[in-house]
Amino acid sequence: MLRPLATLLLLATPIAAAELQDLQQLLEDKSCQGCELNNADLVHAELSGAQLQQAQLQGANLSRATLRGADLRNADLRQAVLLGADLSRADLRGAQLSGSDLRQSDLTGAKLDPGALSTSHWQGAQGVPTGANSYADLHNSGVEEALKGRHPEAEQRFSAAIGRRPQAAISWLARGISRGEQGRELEAAADLQQAGRLYRQGGNDDLADQLDKAAQQLRDNPKKPNGNGWGSAILGGAAGLFKQLAPYALKLMGPGLL
Structure with missing residues (x-):
C-alpha cells in the first residue's frame, strides 16, 4: 500500500517541492528517470522493476527496500544506504556507488560494472557478481x-x-x-x-x-x-x-x- 502524502511529508528529509513531487511519482508509478531524490527516505519501499535511470539518490535511505529488477543505470547512489535491500536482477551499470552501504543486500543476478563495489561497503552481501570486486x-x-x-x-x-x-x-x-x-x-x-x-x-x-x-x-x-x-x-x-x-x-x- 502506498504511503499517504502526509506521511511522506513527515518521514522524508525536508526537500524542495519539486523533489517531493518526484518522490510521490516514484512511489505511485515506479518510474522517475533522472529525478531528484537526494537524501529521500525510502526505507522498506516497494520498488520492484522501478525505472530509475540517472536518478539522483545521493544519501538516500533505501534500507530494506525492494528494488528487484529495478533499472538504476547511471544513477547517483553515492553515500546511499541500501542495507539489506533486495537488488536481485537490478541493473546498476554506470551507477555511482562510492560510499554506499550495501551490507547484507541481495545482489543475486545484478548487473554491475567491473570493480563497481571497490569503494562501497558490501560485507555480508549475497550473490555478489563475479568481477564486481577487484x-x-x-x-x-x-x-x-x-x-x-x-x-x-x-x-x-x-x-x-x-x-x-x-x-x-x-x-x-x-x-x-x-x-x-x-x-x-x-x-x-x-x-x-x-x-x-x-x-x-x-x-x-x-x-x-x-x-x-x-x-x-x-x-x-x-x-x-x-x-x-x-x-x-x-x-x-x-x-x-x-x-x-x-x-x-x-x-x-x-x-x-x-
Missing part, C-alpha cells in the same frame, strides 16, 4: 572477516581472491591460516606449500622455507578438526599476521610477493 577488495575483505574471527567467511573471500589472481602468494598464505584456524590442518598445509612455491619463484627463499616447514609440521601432526587454531603455535599469531597481510594486496608488487 582482487584487493576480495583479499582485504577476507582479512577483515578473519580479524573478526569469522574464518569460514574469510576462507570464501580468500578463495575468490585466488580465483582472480592465482599467482598471489599472500592470498594462499591467508587462506591457509584461515583453514588452520578452523582445524583443517591438511588443507591448510597444502595452501602454505603453494604459497611457499610462489614466494620461492619471487626470490623470497627465507619465507618459502618457513612455510614449507610449517606445512610439513601440519602434515606430520594433524589435529582432529575441532576448530582450534594453530596460528599462534606455528606462524606467530594469526591475528597479528592478518593485520600484516591486508596492506600488501593494495600495493603494486611482483607476482612472487603478492
Whole structure:
C-alpha cells in the first residue's frame, strides 16, 4: 500500500517541492528517470522493476527496500544506504556507488560494472557478481572477516581472491591460516606449500622455507578438526599476521610477493 502524502511529508528529509513531487511519482508509478531524490527516505519501499535511470539518490535511505529488477543505470547512489535491500536482477551499470552501504543486500543476478563495489561497503552481501570486486577488495575483505574471527567467511573471500589472481602468494598464505584456524590442518598445509612455491619463484627463499616447514609440521601432526587454531603455535599469531597481510594486496608488487 502506498504511503499517504502526509506521511511522506513527515518521514522524508525536508526537500524542495519539486523533489517531493518526484518522490510521490516514484512511489505511485515506479518510474522517475533522472529525478531528484537526494537524501529521500525510502526505507522498506516497494520498488520492484522501478525505472530509475540517472536518478539522483545521493544519501538516500533505501534500507530494506525492494528494488528487484529495478533499472538504476547511471544513477547517483553515492553515500546511499541500501542495507539489506533486495537488488536481485537490478541493473546498476554506470551507477555511482562510492560510499554506499550495501551490507547484507541481495545482489543475486545484478548487473554491475567491473570493480563497481571497490569503494562501497558490501560485507555480508549475497550473490555478489563475479568481477564486481577487484582482487584487493576480495583479499582485504577476507582479512577483515578473519580479524573478526569469522574464518569460514574469510576462507570464501580468500578463495575468490585466488580465483582472480592465482599467482598471489599472500592470498594462499591467508587462506591457509584461515583453514588452520578452523582445524583443517591438511588443507591448510597444502595452501602454505603453494604459497611457499610462489614466494620461492619471487626470490623470497627465507619465507618459502618457513612455510614449507610449517606445512610439513601440519602434515606430520594433524589435529582432529575441532576448530582450534594453530596460528599462534606455528606462524606467530594469526591475528597479528592478518593485520600484516591486508596492506600488501593494495600495493603494486611482483607476482612472487603478492
